[in-house]
Amino acid sequence: MSNQNISRYVRQEIFRGIGKAGQEKLKSARVAIVELSAIGTAVANNLARAGVGYIRLIDGDYVDITELQRQSLFTEEDAREERVKAVVMQEYLRKVNSDVTVDIHIASLDSGNVDSLFEDIDLVIDATDSMETRLLINEACHALKKPWIYGGALASSGMTMTFLPGHDKPCFKCFLGDEEYVPGEQPTCATEGVLCSTTSMIASLQCAEALKILTGSKDLRKDLLSFDLWDNSFDTFVIDKDPDCPVCGKKEYRYYGKISGAHTVSMCGKDSMQIIPSHEGEVDFARYADKLQHQGTVKYTQYTLDFDDGDVQIKLFKTGRAIIKHVSDEQRARAVYAEYIGL
Amino acid sequence: MIIIHNGEETEVEEGITLQKFLRQTGYRRVMVKVNGVQITASQFSSTELKEGDEILAKRISGGG
Numbered sequence: 322m323s324n325q326n327i328s329r330y331v332r333q334e335i336f337r338g339i340g341k342a343g344q345e346k347l348k349s350a351r352v353a354i355v356e357l358s359a360i361g362t363a364v365a366n367n368l369a370r371a372g373v374g375y376i377r378l379i380d381g382d383y384v385d386i387t388e389l390q391r392q393s394l395f396t397e398e399d400a401r402e403e404r405v406k407a408v409v410m411q412e413y414l415r416k417v418n419s420d421v422t423v424d425i426h427i428a429s430l431d432s433g434n435v436d437s438l439f440e441d442i443d444l445v446i447d448a449t450d451s452m453e454t455r456l457l458i459n460e461a462c463h464a465l466k467k468p469w470i471y472g473g474a475l476a477s478s479g480m481t482m483t484f485l486p487g488h489d490k491p492c493f494k495c496f497l498g499d500e501e502y503v504p505g506e507q508p509t510c511a512t513e514g515v516l517c518s519t520t521s522m523i524a525s526l527q528c529a530e531a532l533k534i535l536t537g538s539k540d541l542r543k544d545l546l547s548f549d550l551w552d553n554s555f556d557t558f559v560i561d562k563d564p565d566c567p568v569c570g571k572k573e574y575r576y577y578g579k580i581s582g583a584h585t586v587s588m589c590g591k592d593s594m595q596i597i598p599s600h601e602g603e604v605d606f607a608r609y610a611d612k613l614q615h616q617g618t619v620k621y622t623q624y625t626l627d628f629d630d631g632d633v634q635i636k637l638f639k640t641g642r643a644i645i646k647h648v649s650d651e652q653r654a655r656a657v658y659a660e661y662i663g664l
Numbered sequence: 665m666i667i668i669h670n671g672e673e674t675e676v677e678e679g680i681t682l683q684k685f686l687r688q689t690g691y692r693r694v695m696v697k698v699n700g701v702q703i704t705a706s707q708f709s710s711t712e713l714k715e716g717d718e719i720l721a722k723r724i725s726g727g728g
């Protein structure tokens with residue numbers, strides 16, 4: 322029997338909340354997912370299968386064996402070869418749904434690229450494990466008037482909230498408090514662990530909200546939802562707009578629109594430091610391979626160059642960004658970068 | 665006096681404020697309900713805890 326006349330989306334088209342009209346809206350919708358974390362990979366999978374027409378994946382990381390416990394679509398081979406997450410996901414999603422355009426951006430979101438990555442997008446999904454990146458998303462989405470969906474997970478607990486543009490609408494900073502965020506102040510997945518159940522739960526909640534926003538539903542969740550799967554607790558918190566909020570009240574952005582110089586970021590759970598040069602460009606891997614081959618082992622692909630001299634391990638990306646492995650000290654990471662790559 | 669913090673009985677000093685309790689427990693950036701009623705951050709310092717109060721405190725999650 323032929324199924325050619327049956328839409329692949331029939332289960333969504335007969336669902337009262339979406340219908341054929343809603344499915345058409347999904348087809349022309351454009352979503353950006355910030356980071357291919359456990360949450361991000363699950364969201365990407367869910368939205369591609371749902372038929373969201375354009376998905377932009379923003380992630381500068383590679384697959385690590387400790388992520389397979391929760392990042393459902395990656396394999397042991399991806400981890401062994403340290404494949405670039407965005408590339409693996411793009412290949413996978415193309416096989417899952419060839420109707421969907423999957424655009425990848427192999428870099429971290431920062432103040433220099435956020436405008437170009439968000440301006441042609443209808444909705445941003447926060448799947449970052451960095452609070453600073455999340456604060457940048459909050460400010461950029463406020464400035465660019467884009468809806469975004471916050472999702473955070475730690476151990477067995479998670480939180481999510483949907484933020485919409487509008488004068489009377491609260492933002493993430495409204496409840497995060499006035500105190501400036503200091504890197505390292507919060508526990509992380511590396512220190513407290515995280516369950517796949519938690520990240521999948523957050524991803525599912527975000528995807529349901531995403532489908533509502535993209536189909537124009539009025540049934541969005543207004544409150545902050547918080548749960549703990551180990552304590553069996555589900556709670557909601559009402560979030561009011563803070564008229565004195567530095568972001569949505571006063572537009573005093575701390576991340577958005579700021580030019581960041583060369584900077585170093587520690588990577589959640591990876592015992593590695595990432596160096597992002599102030600000017601990103603196009604690195605000639607062949608030239609670097611030639612230069613570094615006398616000092617250690619070098620191998621490179623279209624996307625990354627790996628260097629290992631038995632002590633120092635570097636993964637260099639096309640833009641000049643590099644991950645220095647087995648280093649937790651910022652100074653040491655910068656010194657390694659300066660010595661081998663050049664700052 | 666005894667209060668219930670996230671379901672567990674906890675001994676605290678008499679008349680302690682919510683702010684002091686949260687700080688002592690190591691919370692930063694947290695959503696709170698006391699006996700089911702949401703308390704905003706600006707009310708933490710003026711909220712005095714009483715014997716048997718049930719405190720629900722949820723850290724704002726950062727991970728991905």
Ligand SMILES: [Zn+2]
Nearest residue numbers: 492495566569
């Ligand atoms: Zn705000």
